[in-house]
Amino acid sequence: MSSDVRFTDFKSDKQPTWCPGCGDFGTMNGMMKALAETGNDPDNTFVVAGIGCSGKIGTYMRSYALHGVHGRALPVGTGVKLARPDVEVMVAGGDGDGYSIGAGHFVHAVRRNVDMTYVVMDNRIYGLTKGQASPTSRSDFETSTTPEGPKQPPVNPHALALASGASFIAQSFSSDALRHQEIIQEAIEHDGFGFVNVYSPCVTFNDVDTYDYFRDSLVDLEETDHDRHDYDDAKEVILDADKEYQGVIYQDENSVPYAEQHGIGADMSDIPDGAPEDATDLVREFY
Amino acid sequence: MVADFNWAIGGEAGDGIDSTGKIFAQALSRSGRHVFTSKDFASRIRGGYTAYKVRTSVDRVQSVVDRLDVLIALTPRTIEENLPELHEDSVIIYDGERTTMQNAEIPEEMIGLDVPLKRLAEEAGGAIMRNVVALGAACEVTDFPIENLDSALEKRFKDKGQKLVENNQEAARAGQSYVAEEFDHEFDYELETTDNDYVLLNGDEAIGMGAIAAGCRFYSGYPITPATDVMEYLTGRIERYGGHVVQAEDELSAINMALGAARGGARSMTATSGPGIDLMTETFGLVATSETPLVICNVMRSGPSTGMPTKQEQGDLNGMLYGGHGEIPRFVLAPTTIDECFWKTVEAFNLAEKYQTPVYLTADLSLAVTEQTYEPDAFDMDAVEVDRGFLVDEETIGDHQTDAEQFKPHEITDDGISPRAFPGTSGGAHMSTGLEHDELGRRTEEQDMRVEQVDKRNRKVETAEEREDWNPREFGDPEADALVVSWGSNEGALIEALEILEADGIDVRVISVPYIFPRPDLTEDVQAAEETIVVECNATGQFADLVEHDVLERVERINKYTGVRFKADELARDIKETLEA
Numbered sequence: 013m014s015s016d017v018r019f020t021d022f023k024s025d026k027q028p029t030w031c032p033g034c035g036d037f038g039t040m041n042g043m044m045k046a047l048a049e050t051g052n053d054p055d056n057t058f059v060v061a062g063i064g065c066s067g068k069i070g071t072y073m074r075s076y077a078l079h080g081v082h083g084r085a086l087p088v089g090t091g092v093k094l095a096r097p098d099v100e101v102m103v104a105g106g107d108g109d110g111y112s113i114g115a116g117h118f119v120h121a122v123r124r125n126v127d128m129t130y131v132v133m134d135n136r137i138y139g140l141t142k143g144q145a146s147p148t149s150r151s152d153f154e155t156s157t158t159p160e161g162p163k164q165p166p167v168n169p170h171a172l173a174l175a176s177g178a179s180f181i182a183q184s185f186s187s188d189a190l191r192h193q194e195i196i197q198e199a200i201e202h203d204g205f206g207f208v209n210v211y212s213p214c215v216t217f218n219d220v221d222t223y224d225y226f227r228d229s230l231v232d233l234e235e236t237d238h239d240r241h242d243y244d245d246a247k248e249v250i251l252d253a254d255k256e257y258q259g260v261i262y263q264d265e266n267s268v269p270y271a272e273q274h275g276i277g278a279d280m281s282d283i284p285d286g287a288p289e290d291a292t293d294l295v296r297e298f299y
Numbered sequence: 300m301v302a303d304f305n306w307a308i309g310g311e312a313g314d315g316i317d318s319t320g321k322i323f324a325q326a327l328s329r330s331g332r333h334v335f336t337s338k339d340f341a342s343r344i345r346g347g348y349t350a351y352k353v354r355t356s357v358d359r360v361q362s363v364v365d366r367l368d369v370l371i372a373l374t375p376r377t378i379e380e381n382l383p384e385l386h387e388d389s390v391i392i393y394d395g396e397r398t399t400m401q402n403a404e405i406p407e408e409m410i411g412l413d414v415p416l417k418r419l420a421e422e423a424g425g426a427i428m429r430n431v432v433a434l435g436a437a438c439e440v441t442d443f444p445i446e447n448l449d450s451a452l453e454k455r456f457k458d459k460g461q462k463l464v465e466n467n468q469e470a471a472r473a474g475q476s477y478v479a480e481e482f483d484h485e486f487d488y489e490l491e492t493t494d495n496d497y498v499l500l501n502g503d504e505a506i507g508m509g510a511i512a513a514g515c516r517f518y519s520g521y522p523i524t525p526a527t528d529v530m531e532y533l534t535g536r537i538e539r540y541g542g543h544v545v546q547a548e549d550e551l552s553a554i555n556m557a558l559g560a561a562r563g564g565a566r567s568m569t570a571t572s573g574p575g576i577d578l579m580t581e582t583f584g585l586v587a588t589s590e591t592p593l594v595i596c597n598v599m600r601s602g603p604s605t606g607m608p609t610k611q612e613q614g615d616l617n618g619m620l621y622g623g624h625g626e627i628p629r630f631v632l633a634p635t636t637i638d639e640c641f642w643k644t645v646e647a648f649n650l651a652e653k654y655q656t657p658v659y660l661t662a663d664l665s666l667a668v669t670e671q672t673y674e675p676d677a678f679d680m681d682a683v684e685v686d687r688g689f690l691v692d693e694e695t696i697g698d699h700q701t702d703a704e705q706f707k708p709h710e711i712t713d714d715g716i717s718p719r720a721f722p723g724t725s726g727g728a729h730m731s732t733g734l735e736h737d738e739l740g741r742r743t744e745e746q747d748m749r750v751e752q753v754d755k756r757n758r759k760v761e762t763a764e765e766r767e768d769w770n771p772r773e774f775g776d777p778e779a780d781a782l783v784v785s786w787g788s789n790e791g792a793l794i795e796a797l798e799i800l801e802a803d804g805i806d807v808r809v810i811s812v813p814y815i816f817p818r819p820d821l822t823e824d825v826q827a828a829e830e831t832i833v834v835e836c837n838a839t840g841q842f843a844d845l846v847e848h849d850v851l852e853r854v855e856r857i858n859k860y861t862g863v864r865f866k867a868d869e870l871a872r873d874i875k876e877t878l879e880a
Contacts, residue, residue, distance in 0.1 A: 024730075025703075026741060054728040060559070070730045071742060076722040078562055079732035080555065081585050087519075087552040091559025091567070092722070094543055095517050099563065099722045120548040278541030281564025281721050283514035287683035288540050294508050295678045298498035299329070 019048040022057075024074040030065060031139075035212030035223075038186030039133050040069055042210075043102065046196035047075075052100045059102050060089040062114065064140050065214075066106035066133040083114030086121040086130065093128045095280040097271055100200070101128035108138055111147040111167045118169075122176040122205055127269040129199045129206040132169065133186075135214035136221045143217035153220060169209050170250040170261060174243075179204040179267035181246065182260045185226050186212040191234075191258060198260055204267040211256075226256065233259030241265050303358075304490060305366050306437065307381065308430065309350035310373025312343055318455070319371075319430035320351025321670075323437070324499060326451035327355045328672050330444070331493030335360040335791075336501075336670040337864070339380070342524070342608045348376050357493055361636070361671065361791030362867040368488060369440055371433045375403040385409060388487055392436050394429065412436065412482060419473040424466035431467050435474025443490040445475055497672035502640040502662045502788075505678075506596060507532030509644030510568055512683045515594075516542035517560035517567040519553040521575060524608045525664045526598035529570040550578035554595065558582060561591045562731065564721035566648050570596035573615050574605065580622045583657060587627040587756070589731035590709065590717065592651035592688070594644070597661045601862050610862030611665045613787050616841040619659045620816055628756050630763070631659040631815035635772060635790040638677040639813060640666065645683055650767070653688040654759045655719060661815075663836065665864040666788035691718045693725045700726065707738040711751050715758030760817060769819045772811040779806040781878055782828035784821065784854070786812045786842050788864060789834050795867035796874060805875060818845070825850045832857055832877050836864065 022044035030036050047057055057075040061067040063082035070077035076099070080088050089103035110118055110132045121130065137155070138144040144157040148169070152161035173181050180202040184192040192210065199206025211226050238259070239245045246262035271277050308319050320336065327334050335354045341347040352367075354360050367384040370377065371392045378391065385391075387408045393400050395413040405411030414436050416429035423432070431452070438445045452467045500508075507529045510518070518537060520530045534544045542565075547553035553569045561567040571579065576597050586593050599615045601607035619631050630650050634643040640662055647660045691699055691706075699707050699718040706727045710717045717738075720727030734742045735749050743749070772790065775783075775797045785793055790811040800807050808828070812818060825831045825846065832855040833843035840856040847854055857873050859865055 055725050056723050057728075058563070058722050070732070075728050076562075077728075077730040078559070078589065079730060079734065080558075081581055081733060084551060084555040084582065087547065087555035088559035088562070090545070091517065091519065091556035091561070092563045093559075094545070094556075095560035095563035095565035095567070096722055116548055117552055120552070274543065276538070276541075276543045278516075280516035280542060280560065280566075283516065283566060283685065283687075285685050287512040287680040288514075291512050291680040291683070292675075294511060294536065295498055295675050295680070298500040298504070299496075299675075 017048050017053040019045040022047055022054055022073050022075060024072055026071050028072045029068065031216050033215040034065070035135060035186040035214065036065055036069070036133050038189060038192065039131065039210050039212045040072060042184070042186065042189060042192040042196050043104070043131060044073060045193045046200055047100065047102070049193070049197055050200045056098065057100045057102065058092045059104065060085045060092065061104045062109040064106045064109055064138070066104055066109060069104045083109050083112070084117065085109065086114065086117045089128050090121060090124065090126050093126050094271065094276065097277050098279060103128060103130045105132055107132060107134040107136060107146045107148045111169055111172070115147070115167070119172065119176045122173050122178045122207065124270050125179050125204040125267065127204055127271065129196070130208070131196065132209045133212040134169070134209050135212050135218055137214045137218040139214045139217055150220065168250065173207050174246060174250055174262060178207055178262065179264040180206045180260070181262040182206070182208045183258050184208055184210050185230055185258050186210055187223055187227065188258065191232065195258070195260060202263065202267070204264070204269045229256045230258050231255050233257055233261065303354055303356035303360055304368050304441070304488060305352065305354050305364065306369045307350050307352040307367055308371040308373070308433070309348065309377030309380065311346050312341060312349045313345035314349070314373050315430050316349050316351050319434065320353060322451045322455055323434055324353050324670060325454060326448045327353065327490070328497045328499040329450050330447040331495035331497065332357055332490065333360050333497065334499055334670065334672045335362065337363045337665070338668055340609045348374070348380055350377065350380070355490065357491065362795045363864065364866055365868050369437055371430070371437065372403070373397070374399055378403060378405070382406070390440050390486065392433050392440070410484060412440070412478060414474060414477055416474070419477060420470050423470035423473050428467055428470040431470045432474035435471030436478045438471070439475045439478040440486045441488040441490045442486070444492060445471060447492065496675065498675050499670050499672050500637060501528065501668055501670045502634070502637045502666040503528030503598065503668065504532050505637050505640035506570070506644050506660070506662065507536070508678065509641040510648070511537060511540060512641070512680055513566060513645040513648040514685050515566045515568050515648065516540065517557065517565040518542070518569065519545040519547045519556035520569050520571060521547050521550050521553050523572045523575050525600055525667045526570045526572045526575070526596065528667065529596060529598070550575040551581065554579040554582045557593055558586055558591055561593050562722070566652070568594040568596060570598065572598050572600050573602045573618070576615065576618060576622070584623045584625055584627055585733040586657040587629060588733050590655040590756070591657070591731070592655050593657045594647045594651050595657055595659050597659055598667045599661060599663045607862050611663060611836055611864045612860060612862065613663050613836040614841070615661065616815060616837070619661060626753070628760050629657050629659060629816065630654070631661065633661045633786050633813055633815050634666070635787060635811045635813050637666065637669070637671050638673055641678050643813060649684070649686045650763065653686055654716060654763055655688065656759060663787045669788070689716050689718050691720050691724070691727070696720060696724060696726045701739070705739055708740050709736060709738050709752060709755070711738060711755050714762040715755045716762065764817045769814045769817055771819045772813065774809040774811070776806040776808055779808040780829040781805070781807045782824060782831045783807055783809045783834060783874060784812065784831060784846060785809070785834040786815065787836070789836065792865040792867045792870050793834065796871035799868060799871035800874060803875065805878065807874065820849065821846060822850045825852055825854065830855060830878060832874060834865070834870065836860060
């Protein structure tokens with residue numbers, strides 16, 4: 013790790029193909045700034061992403077990265093982090109990637125509490141497939157596949173996380189650059205699984221969950237008497253159907269990351285040229 | 300045929316059949332006798348019929364045969380199920396006081412020993428030891444020194460306290476004395492002991508041990524019969540070497556975790572069975588396209604769908620060869636014996652890293668759950684070599700960067716193998732992706748680069764065909780007119796079938812192939828033979844199809860898909876019939 017890393021060092025030379033005005037620009041900038049600010053550099057950082065607009069993030073950032081299959085980014089991140097505790101692991105995905113096809117993995121990643129950061133770029137729409145309902149779309153949101161709206165309640169990712177035993181739950185807004193960066197930084201610094209749902213508006217297909225909508229409706233928890241360490245406070249914020257929040261909603265003060273729980277922490281890339289010295293003992297066990 | 304002895308214990312699942320059988324197998328192994336075990340089990344936790352069979356000889360045994368000499372029957376069904384294998388000198392040990400056995404019919408021509416197993420066990424300290432009483436009785440019948448059983452009981456129960464060990468030893472002696480005192484029959488069996496030193500293990504355990512020996516540090520899997528033994532073996536052992544096992548939420552997660560760990564630089568593996576392979580196939584293509592070294596172990600069982608989860612089949616060969624969309628370079632290794640399960644696992648890790656590609660390592664159920672004795676030297680740890688392939692570090696990475704100092708993880712090379720940099724290597728930051736990409740790993744749909752990358756990946760297979768040793772294993776008479784080709788666990792039964800056929804004056808050459816892809820060229824061998832028969836446990840002859848495809852010649856086929864492995868005498872009969880047809 014070098015101390016003179018600038019956030020631009022995390023930028024690749026590929027120009028993003030996101031639509032002009034896409035919320036993902038702000039989401040990614042905040043991630044890069046937060047990584048630099050927390051003392052990481054591209055060569056000790058691993059970014060994992062799945063499919064969709066969010067999945068392109070590994071292309072536009074410079075780091076070790078894997079752009080995988082739809083919905084499976086969290087298991088990949090888990091593998092990287094457990095094998096390489098010395099590497100900073102950040103997983104990015106979209107609302108479809110994380111709460112639809114990958115919902116099963118989300119629940120288990122949350123309860124496993126591996127020390128990595130999960131950023132969901134939530135625009136409440138499927139953008140790259142040109143505008144279908146996502147798991148976080150409003151129940152009356154009209155799209156090509158839901159002409160009268162999905163007629164089912166949206167997934168509440170924060171509630172899902174809290175119910176699964178999350179140790180860090182946060183919400184940010186990609187357009188509020190400073191707060192977004194601060195919140196990602198807190199997630200990185202958290203000992204355990206740092207989950208941040210980011211409102212990252214789709215300017216092409218979603219004319220309901222817009223920049224203006226979030227700007228007008230978001231309540232910053234920093235400006236309230238919310239206690240992030242209080243489970244009941246977190247529950248109240250998460251289940252509040254009338255307001256949208258940004259900030260750290262919940263943080264378990266006693267979070268023990270997976271590796272510590274399981275007593276692991278070796279660099280697994282380092283192995284000897286032959287069988288381990290005492291491997292003959294393994295054979296003798298079968299005597 | 301070797302002078303051998305066949306023993307079994309059978310009852311309902313939940314009767315402790317498995318652990319009792321294992322104790323007897325270990326006692327035999329520790330007495331310096333060769334052992335080969337097989338299991339009949341159903342996919343249920345309690346009830347149903349289940350049996351553990353042990354074949355033993357002072358000579359090597361590597362198959363099951365149609366013969367049963369001593370049977371411990373806990374249920375009448377055990378006798379019915381095994382009737383075809385019982386003969387007039389067979390001894391059946393049973394507890395006539397057991398409610399379920401009161402109506403059991405012991406065939407008149409056989410020797411039935413009614414031993415009050417439960418009552419004797421209670422006197423020794425608990426009814427739960429009734430199977431051990433039966434083992435003691437079996438010792439008396441076979442003139443097998445009971446001290447060997449003592450030693451196996453000690454190994455089994457020492458963690459639970461000396462008192463329990465002693466109670467069990469006492470229970471065994473009660474069974475032994477009862478038979479000695481109550482029956483004046485002269486038994487023909489005598490299990491002599493030797494000074495030989497053997498280990499006893501199954502194929503799944505050998506795969507797990509091979510993984511640790513090869514430096515595997517990360518394993519993620521989801522429990523599934525018959526692959527779970529691999530995971531259970533690694534759990535509690537891999538940690539000693541700084542590794543870790545994760546029980547994932549599903550197979551999709553398991554393979555993706557293993558992929559992540561491999562990208563981090565760990566030697567990484569997952570194991571599953573057919574249905575799990577189907578789920579993993581989604582990520583299989585990503586593993587290949589991102590050029591990630593990964594060992595995927597498929598312990599085959601009867602399919603399709605959930606098929607017969609506890610039964611033998613070699614039906615996934617086509618799936619492993621062709622599964623996945625698009626065209627995917629891969630290796631498929633199929634060990635044929637338990638010691639080869641160990642060595643092929645080591646080889647799988649080396650191939651995966653040398654060629655940066657997924658490797659299927661496949662065993663069939665019979666190979667995976669069967670235990671067999673080996674000299675400890677069969678698993679010589681000093682002979683294990685680890686080849687991590689084309690790695691670059693901070694000093695050498697400069698040779699594989701662009702002018703702008705960007706690392707080329709998919710550099711176009713003559714042998715198709717590109718440099719590999721672990722995270723943390725300065726100057727190595729790069730993206731891997733399932734999208735088609737250029738040398739830097741950046742997405743491309745440019746036509747020339749697409750062709751170059753596809754060719755580069757496929758060239759790895761050509762390189763491996765040139766550099767690696769894909770020789771098959773060979774047995775029997777090399778000059779024989781009849782050639783039998785096989786893969787997987789059929790090898791043992793074939794070797795013993797050779798001896799039976801030889802006694803009948805029929806010479807056969809056997810080629811057993813542990814490499815499915817790439818595989819050895821059998822053209823000359825098939826052309827030299829008057830007749831070629833391919834033996835396998837599936838209905839359509841998947842390996843036979845490959846042989847025909849390779850050599851452009853029709854072959855005969857022997858296919859068994861009952862869910863039960865080939866027996867040596869059965870196979871000899873089938874081969875003879877095919878040759879005479």
